[in-house]
Amino acid sequence: MKNLEILKKGYQNFAEGNIEAVLSxxxxxxxxxxxxxxxxxxxxxxxxxxxxxxxxxxxxIPEYIDGFNLEIREFVDGGDKIVMVGYYNGTYKATGKKFHAQATHTWTMKDGKSVHFYQAVDTATIINP
Structure with missing residues (x-):
């Protein structure tokens, strides 16, 4: 299985709540x-x-955010480096405010496993009232 396929399956498992499959x-x-x-x-x-x-x-996540979900727009496949571009959605419990925040994930893969994750997200959109 290619690295991109592994990551796509991981995101699908996350969306379905299958965290054990994600961790694997x-x-x-x-x-x-x-x-x-x-x-x-x-x-x-x-x-x-x-x-x-x-x-x-x-x-x-559930302690701070209700209805958290990830809206994936695209993947940029660089082989061992893959970027996910999308949005985080949910309601920040501290303010009751719904958000739609830009997010990117950069993954580094080795031997079919994710070895490094780097997140960039518009946190101000999430936490500001």
Whole structure:
């Protein structure tokens, strides 16, 4: 399976709530760089390890955001580097405000697994009342 197909399947699994399937496509020691402005992020947003990402990011999304979903516009396939361009949608619980925020994900793949994730997202659109 090509890297792009692996990532597309991962996003589909995320949308369907199949987090175990998502985690299985990540290297155990994945390096995750989340935007520091995201509500659930502590410190500089850098996390190492898929279980740490699950606990510190994915499991916390429902604490801060209702109806979170990702609207994918396109993928840019660079082989071992793939970029997802899209939007985050949901309602920020602290303000009750719905948002539609631009987001990109840059993935680095190695041996069919995601080894690095870098997020760029318009956090101001999410958290401002």
């Amino acid at each position: 496509t990540w290297a155990e020691d994945i390096v995750w760089e989340e935007c520091p402005g995201m509500p659930m992020v502590e410190g500089d947003g850098k996390i190492v390890g898929r279980n740490a990402v699950l606990e510190k990011i994915l499991a916390k």
